[in-house]
Amino acid sequence: MEQSTLADALKMSVQVALGAWDIQNSRLVKLIESLPEGRLSDEIAPGKNTGVYVLGHLVAVSDNMLPVLGLGERLFPHLDEVFLTNPEKSGLAKPPVSELMANLHAVNKRLAEGFATLSPANWLERHTAVSEADFAKEPHRNKLNLLLNRTGHIAYHLGQLVWLK
Amino acid sequence: MEQSTLADALKMSVQVALGAWDIQNSRLVKLIESLPEGRLSDEIAPGKNTGVYVLGHLVAVSDNMLPVLGLGERLFPHLDEVFLTNPEKSGLAKPPVSELMANLHAVNKRLAEGFATLSPANWLERHTAVSEADFAKEPHRNKLNLLLNRTGHIAYHLGQLVWLK
Numbered sequence: 466m467e468q469s470t471l472a473d474a475l476k477m478s479v480q481v482a483l484g485a486w487d488i489q490n491s492r493l494v495k496l497i498e499s500l501p502e503g504r505l506s507d508e509i510a511p512g513k514n515t516g517v518y519v520l521g522h523l524v525a526v527s528d529n530m531l532p533v534l535g536l537g538e539r540l541f542p543h544l545d546e547v548f549l550t551n552p553e554k555s556g557l558a559k560p561p562v563s564e565l566m567a568n569l570h571a572v573n574k575r576l577a578e579g580f581a582t583l584s585p586a587n588w589l590e591r592h593t594a595v596s597e598a599d600f601a602k603e604p605h606r607n608k609l610n611l612l613l614n615r616t617g618h619i620a621y622h623l624g625q626l627v628w629l630k
Numbered sequence: 631m632e633q634s635t636l637a638d639a640l641k642m643s644v645q646v647a648l649g650a651w652d653i654q655n656s657r658l659v660k661l662i663e664s665l666p667e668g669r670l671s672d673e674i675a676p677g678k679n680t681g682v683y684v685l686g687h688l689v690a691v692s693d694n695m696l697p698v699l700g701l702g703e704r705l706f707p708h709l710d711e712v713f714l715t716n717p718e719k720s721g722l723a724k725p726p727v728s729e730l731m732a733n734l735h736a737v738n739k740r741l742a743e744g745f746a747t748l749s750p751a752n753w754l755e756r757h758t759a760v761s762e763a764d765f766a767k768e769p770h771r772n773k774l775n776l777l778l779n780r781t782g783h784i785a786y787h788l789g790q791l792v793w794l795k
Contacts, residue, residue, distance in 0.1 A: 479643065605642065617782060
């Protein structure tokens with residue numbers, strides 16, 4: 466292919482990945498907004514996590530993408546203790562759903578702003594969760610890979626949250 | 631970027647997407663193989679689909695990728711009636727798990743062989759589920775996009791199947 470065609474193709478491949486990220490996030494927001502008031506506090510299935518826990522977990526994981534992708538500091542590091550370090554049954558108080566949803570929108574906005582600063586080539590660079598030495602051996606552990614991984618993670622939990630409908 | 635660097639970057643972006651596909655499929659197989667005999671026949675949660683139904687559904691959807699990506703004919707089109715066209719409660723007899731797992735391995739093998747014939751640029755071409763006219767307007771509806779979409783679909787159902795553990 467010619468150089469311009471190659472550049473366009475690379476750009477498109479990144480756009481498709483960003484589109485997949487957007488779709489999973491849109492589905493998440495749409496699903497949660499479709500649930501009746503209070504429904505998210507229920508266990509998704511008997512003995513399983515509540516919807517609130519899964520939502521907080523997803524916000525914390527997305528928030529963590531900011532430093533890992535080199536896009537800035539965490540916005541809500543306090544979420545980790547309740548939603549990442551500890552399981553549902555920890556007894557730790559959860560923030561209200563309205564606060565978590567505001568957090569989710571803020572994180573996704575900040576991520577979108579950060580994504581817009583990355584060139585297609587930047588997406589194939591190392592993310593901060595892999596060392597320079599490891600990246601030299603495993604160049605697929607790049608930012609694009611992390612994006613796809615996190616996109617799949619949202620889809621995974623969406624498959625659970627949908628049962629609250 | 632230089633032409634050779636661009637070509638390498640494009641190749642890497644496709645490799646990352648193929649890696650994500652492989653990971654979700656590996657997780658699916660590993661999860662199912664970890665379940666006790668017969669467990670897959672249980673409802674995943676009360677009133678929800680059984681594991682067998684979800685497995686058959688995933689095999690049918692993956693099998694359908696062969697024609698949509700232009701990689702050949704379906705291997706197991708008979709699965710559609712039980713696992714795509716009709717819901718769990720249709721009362722239609724389901725094939726045994728051992729047969730569905732053999733189908734899954736055959737489909738994934740055929741897909742891998744097909745993927746190996748596609749150049750990075752081929753992945754950005756139209757898939758057969760979108761018309762040429764629509765593709766001209768929406769060039770992101772390419773084969774790579776379909777791959778990411780189907781990868782997310784497996785992750786979605788993995789989030790459910792994991793509750794059989």
